[in-house]
Amino acid sequence: MLRYLPVRRVHARQVLDSRGNPTVEVEVTVGEGVIGINGYTGRAMVPSGASTGKFEAVELRDGEKGNYGGLSVHRAVENVNTRLAEAILGENALNQRFIDHKIIETDGTDNKNSVGANAALGVSMAVARAAAAALRIPLYQYMGGCHTGRMPVPMMNILNGGRHADNTVDMQEFMIMPAGASNMEEAIRMCGEIYQCLKIILKQKKLSTAVGDEGGFAPDLEDSEKVLELIMEAVKKAGYEPGKDIYIAIDAAASELYDKDRNAYVFPGESLMKGKEILRDSEQMIEYYERLLDQFPIVSIEDGLEEDDWEGWKKLTKYLGARVQLVGDDLFVTNIKRLSCGIRQKAANAILVKVNQIGTLSEALDAVEMAQKSGYRVVISHRSGETEDSFIADLAVATGAGQIKTGAPCRSDRNAKYNQLLRIHEELGELEIYENPFV
């Protein structure tokens, strides 16, 4: 029986992400024999956010001494090749929690600012991949266990705004959810068809079909209502019924809109398009969401308020929590300390899980477990800066999260995840579970 699988080699290098910025790639080789003969290698690439929460673990970049305008990650790469390698060489790759403990101990800070969350995560994910490879089982099964079979409903971001695009749309993400599909393949097909219909509609209306960071279209539009009307049109044009086959999810990314000095959320694009300044305070934001819920089949609102406004989040949850999923992204940053604070206060009712917000796989899994035990829903998520690594597709299946947010179906960094889900769909066959999380 294989109980001890020693880490034999740890190696990192700098590669590029989907925004053309440097990121960390790590390879970990495990096994008894000579490297390359009896060893198994796992490789992982680390994503990167643009609208990062201020409580996230720290992504280490080189700054003034680096290149790529300071964005290079040579220091993080060096930390993998020296400090983290020393810490885990010879340790058992089958004990992910112990490996992650060694990573956390080596870093020694609260927010991974010593080795860098990018260095930490690259090692953590690569170890999991190598272990799964050595056991010759799929990654989702290694992380999720023998009963794994629940596929995630995609939250597919087809219209980008906020920090992810240079248009006048202030809210960051407008997503479609094929809750009416019967399996993963159908879900991805429905979304893909709607995406193409949206492109045709935008073209007909002489609106831009250029895309934002996550591959969603990024035209200049007046306000969120206009965005949602266009999406409704695209859903119908593709032959689907809004509110039955397709639901809507929004990521307001409100921390990015919040102006502390004015204690209000500023909508610069809407202000520009309407020729007057549009500001909303916390209460007005809640009223605004309520109006949108009355008009459109929205089932999920992420980061509806900013990351420090616990009182606002409590109110938001009290007023709208029974009606809609309220997802904490910047609010929780995949951190069990912040999540338990939210659970205690009844703030939000779901968590967005981004592995690089916390920096190790075990800590991300702890956040998923805490949420699920507390009746909070879970959405596994990509970052706006992504790579061809499809790790989160396996993670979404492994955790049975039921939802995945991983962008539009038109860029290889996003399709890496959808294509992996299609492979898992094929592998699971009739045993696949695909359910509408909102019934």
Ligand SMILES: C=C(OP(=O)(O)O)C(=O)O
């Ligand atoms: C994916 C997101 O964006 P970023 O990666 O820029 O934080 C998000 O805010 O949910």
Ligand SMILES: [Mg+2]
């Ligand atoms: Mg978000």
